[in-house]
Amino acid sequence: MSGLLVFGRTGQVATELARAVPEARFLGRDEADLSDPAACVRILLASNCDAVINAAAYTAVDRAESEPESAHVVNAAAPTAIAGAAAAVGVPFVHISTDYVFDGSGEAPWNETGPTNPLGVYGKTKLAGEQGIAAAGGQWAVLRTSWVFSAHGGNFVKTMLRLGRERETLRVVADQHGGPTPANGIAAACLTMIQAMLSDRTKGGIYHFSGAPDTSWAGFAREIMAQAELSCRIEDITTAEYPTPARRPANSRLDCHAISRDFGIARPDWRAELNKVLAEIGR
Numbered sequence: 342m343s344g345l346l347v348f349g350r351t352g353q354v355a356t357e358l359a360r361a362v363p364e365a366r367f368l369g370r371d372e373a374d375l376s377d378p379a380a381c382v383r384i385l386l387a388s389n390c391d392a393v394i395n396a397a398a399y400t401a402v403d404r405a406e407s408e409p410e411s412a413h414v415v416n417a418a419a420p421t422a423i424a425g426a427a428a429a430v431g432v433p434f435v436h437i438s439t440d441y442v443f444d445g446s447g448e449a450p451w452n453e454t455g456p457t458n459p460l461g462v463y464g465k466t467k468l469a470g471e472q473g474i475a476a477a478g479g480q481w482a483v484l485r486t487s488w489v490f491s492a493h494g495g496n497f498v499k500t501m502l503r504l505g506r507e508r509e510t511l512r513v514v515a516d517q518h519g520g521p522t523p524a525n526g527i528a529a530a531c532l533t534m535i536q537a538m539l540s541d542r543t544k545g546g547i548y549h550f551s552g553a554p555d556t557s558w559a560g561f562a563r564e565i566m567a568q569a570e571l572s573c574r575i576e577d578i579t580t581a582e583y584p585t586p587a588r589r590p591a592n593s594r595l596d597c598h599a600i601s602r603d604f605g606i607a608r609p610d611w612r613a614e615l616n617k618v619l620a621e622i623g624r
């Protein structure tokens with residue numbers, strides 16, 4: 342797809358977008374620093390693009406607790422400004438958000454109208470970004486996803502492979518539940534949504550998208566060890582036994598029916614995608 346402008350170049354989702362649509366224009370931090378929202382606006386206004394995706398974000402969940410201002414500018418002020426510029430030139434804008442906007446209460450999967458109540462700075466700044474985008478007007482969509490993995494960049498799969506080679510046992514939280522999501526699936530979902538929004542200028546809003554089936558971090562870790570043929574044993578622990586600066590939701594399950602109904606996008610099986618990612622890492 343030509344005429345597509347993407348904020349982000351090196352992240353997991355941006356890398357998969359670049360594979361799917363190499364002809365799009367990808368803006369790295371060197372060209373568009375989200376710490377400078379006004380600069381991002383200028384680039385968009387001068388770009389003559391047909392559609393915009395934001396795949397850049399401040400994603401260091403624990404570090405955000407001690408850098409709330411930086412996280413807010415990147416995750417809220419910049420996406421809000423980008424949405425305003427996209428609205429001004431009349432092009433659709435797709436942004437990515439997170440399960441961490443929820444407090445994780447209960448056991449039912451969250452749908453798009455569920456009450457948000459982020460537990461940490463990262464989730465709070467991502468929620469502020471969603472709200473700023475909605476208030477900016479224009480044609481926008483926010484894709485909330487969870488537990489992203491790919492062969493590139495930093496993610497839970499890469500961490501587990503590294504630790505799994507070094508240790509005989511790993512203690513992993515078993516009381517946080519959600520859907521691991523392959524970055525290529527998110528890239529494909531963003532592109533399908535952009536195409537649909539270009540052909541129907543009334544389409545947009547918040548949508549949930551995650552891989553299936555839901556599991557726990559310990560369940561995810563166990564499948565990684567099994568598929569990678571590592572003998573490292575995964576020991577189930579509670580969140581209380583793994584203290585971190587940021588609190589994380591216990592229930593990150595996302596109800597993904599709306600995106601299937603409105604865009605025909607199905608939940609990918611993360612186990613099959615994990616297999617492909619491990620093969621790619623091994624090459």
Ligand SMILES: NC(=O)C1=CN([C@@H]2O[C@H](COP(=O)(O)OP(=O)(O)OC[C@H]3O[C@@H](n4cnc5c(N)ncnc54)[C@H](OP(=O)(O)O)[C@@H]3O)[C@@H](O)[C@H]2O)C=CC1
Binds near residue numbers: 396399489
């Ligand atoms: N990772 C996850 O588990 C999840 C991610 N998400 C959301 O998905 C989206 C994509 O995440 P993902 O691909 O995993 O991100 P990554 O953590 O892989 O990469 C983050 C990207 O954002 C860029 N970035 C960070 N700060 C700035 C800045 N100030 N200016 C410009 N670029 C910046 C990074 O650039 P650089 O390489 O220069 O640092 C990098 O390209 C984000 O909106 C994220 O919030 C949602 C749920 C789960």
Ligand SMILES: Cc1cn([C@H]2C[C@H](O)[C@@H](COP(=O)(O)OP(=O)(O)O[C@H]3O[C@@H](C)C(=O)[C@@H](O)[C@H]3O)O2)c(=O)[nH]c1=O
Binds near residue numbers: 513
């Ligand atoms: C390394 C490790 C982590 N854990 C736990 C900590 C945490 O609860 C869980 C996952 O660890 P991570 O550091 O990958 O988690 P985290 O960085 O919080 O992952 C989140 O990133 C942001 C960007 C999102 O939007 C979320 O959807 C989610 O993917 O596993 C263990 O229990 N044992 C371990 O050895």
Ligand SMILES: [Mg+2]
Binds near residue numbers: 400401402
């Ligand atoms: Mg992390």
